[in-house]
Amino acid sequence: MRVLAKIVRNQARNIANLILGRSVITPALGSMTLARSDLQLAEDLLKQPRDWNSREFLEEYQRAFAQFNESARAFAFMDGRVALNAVLYALELKPGDEIIVPGYTCVAVPNAVNFAGLRPVFADIELDTYGLDVAAVEARISTSTRAIVLHHLYGLICRDYEAILDLAQAKDLFVIEDCAHATGARFKGQRVGNYGHAAFYSSEQSKIFNTIRGGVAVANDDTLAARLGEFHAQVAEPPPEITERQLYNVILNYYLFRSAQKWWRGDLVELLYGRKRLSSISDDEKQGVQPEGYLRKMASPIARLGLNQISRLDELNAERRRTARQWDKWCEEHNYRKPLVVAESVPVFLRYPVMVEPERKSDTRWARKELGIELGVWFRSQLHPVQRQIAGCPNAEQAVLRCVNFPCLLAHE
Numbered sequence: 373m374r375v376l377a378k379i380v381r382n383q384a385r386n387i388a389n390l391i392l393g394r395s396v397i398t399p400a401l402g403s404m405t406l407a408r409s410d411l412q413l414a415e416d417l418l419k420q421p422r423d424w425n426s427r428e429f430l431e432e433y434q435r436a437f438a439q440f441n442e443s444a445r446a447f448a449f450m451d452g453r454v455a456l457n458a459v460l461y462a463l464e465l466k467p468g469d470e471i472i473v474p475g476y477t478c479v480a481v482p483n484a485v486n487f488a489g490l491r492p493v494f495a496d497i498e499l500d501t502y503g504l505d506v507a508a509v510e511a512r513i514s515t516s517t518r519a520i521v522l523h524h525l526y527g528l529i530c531r532d533y534e535a536i537l538d539l540a541q542a543k544d545l546f547v548i549e550d551c552a553h554a555t556g557a558r559f560k561g562q563r564v565g566n567y568g569h570a571a572f573y574s575s576e577q578s579k580i581f582n583t584i585r586g587g588v589a590v591a592n593d594d595t596l597a598a599r600l601g602e603f604h605a606q607v608a609e610p611p612p613e614i615t616e617r618q619l620y621n622v623i624l625n626y627y628l629f630r631s632a633q634k635w636w637r638g639d640l641v642e643l644l645y646g647r648k649r650l651s652s653i654s655d656d657e658k659q660g661v662q663p664e665g666y667l668r669k670m671a672s673p674i675a676r677l678g679l680n681q682i683s684r685l686d687e688l689n690a691e692r693r694r695t696a697r698q699w700d701k702w703c704e705e706h707n708y709r710k711p712l713v714v715a716e717s718v719p720v721f722l723r724y725p726v727m728v729e730p731e732r733k734s735d736t737r738w739a740r741k742e743l744g745i746e747l748g749v750w751f752r753s754q755l756h757p758v759q760r761q762i763a764g765c766p767n768a769e770q771a772v773l774r775c776v777n778f779p780c781l782l783a784h785e
């Protein structure tokens with residue numbers, strides 16, 4: 373019933389807009405890299421479940437990702453957070469070791485640290501790129517600290533990247549790069565994720581590329597790469613019913629986000645396949661409990677989607693940067709501070725973040741009226757999507773109150 377009520381509401385609004393000669397406002401905050409070829413692939417795979425067992429596509433995808441990312445080795449998992457777990461395993465840490473993580477991130481990050489038997493210690497971010505603030509990191513280092521998880525949030529290369537790498541080297545700490553938002557971004561000519569000891573990427577449906585759920589861990593050091601491979605060999609593939617739902621989710625998301633007729637077809641597929649939807653995070657995980665079947669590698673048919681996705685990534689990221697220039701202009705005209713693009717970096721703008729007045733974040737209808745877009749509100753809490761406050765991170769609190777994000781891939785097929 374709730375679904376029906378939503379559909380009626382959506383379509384009433386769409387029809388009113390059409391009658392008034394205004395454009396129909398549709399969401400563009402996720403899955404915008406799905407193409408007709410991905411839809412076709414998902415439909416074909418659903419018809420051929422016997423092909424799902426072949427491991428060759430998983431290996432091909434891992435090689436292709438490593439090549440795309442200019443990394444020595446890559447290993448694909450069910451989620452980015454599982455790839456983080458693989459990295460933590462590879463670093464051979466002791467129970468209770470401390471890992472510094474941003475106090476403004478996805479709850480999956482501190483959870484992965486906890487599930488590995490380690491202790492997340494939160495450090496504040498800066499408000500130029502929403503990355504870890506090097507001074508805040510330094511203040512959190514203790515005798516138990518072993519690693520720092522830095523992130524390139526919204527696809528922006530973090531302001532204190534080099535300073536944190538230098539600090540880690542001076543203090544003999546590992547650097548893990550959270551590239552969940554930044555696949556394809558560059559710094560000083562190289563892809564991000566290759567400057568620290570290891571990195572992880574996400575192809576969850578709201579990220580830079582899309583296999584509905586998915587993650588990759590990379591390393592350049594031979595020993596670390598071998599340990600990642602060891603972890604990968606130990607974990608199972610997800611059961612076929614999960615893979616099936618993942619493939620249905622491609623169909624759902626294609627029509628919800630990408631189709632030229634998405635303003636009505638999105639609602640139609642929701643009605644047809646909505647029950648197949650695969651959520652990105654379980655209730656257990658929101659409570660901080662490791663769910664069953666958490667540690668999984670990527671299923672082979674999903675790796676075929678991954679291969680298709682990375683073939684268009686650079687081109688789509690260039691389009692995101694072009695849209696970002698449009699939002700730059702909007703910031704200049706409206707006196708808002710533009711996000712910082714650090715020198716010699718090529719960001720990817722998963723979303724374009726801007727700090728606005730808190731009222732403009734709590735009620736985003738102004739963006740529909742003024743800009744004709746659905747505005748993103750990542751993050752509404754310091755540990756998205758869980759409502760939890762982390763003490764001692766005043767900048768993160770400001771970002772929770774004020775940071776909104778503009779979509780950067782707008783075209784439909």
Ligand SMILES: *Cc1c(COP(=O)(O)O)cnc(C)c1O
Nearest residue numbers: 451452453478480552574576586
């Ligand atoms: C999404 C996300 C992750 C985790 O990726 P999953 O593939 O969803 O596990 C990690 N860090 C950040 C900043 C994210 O947004």
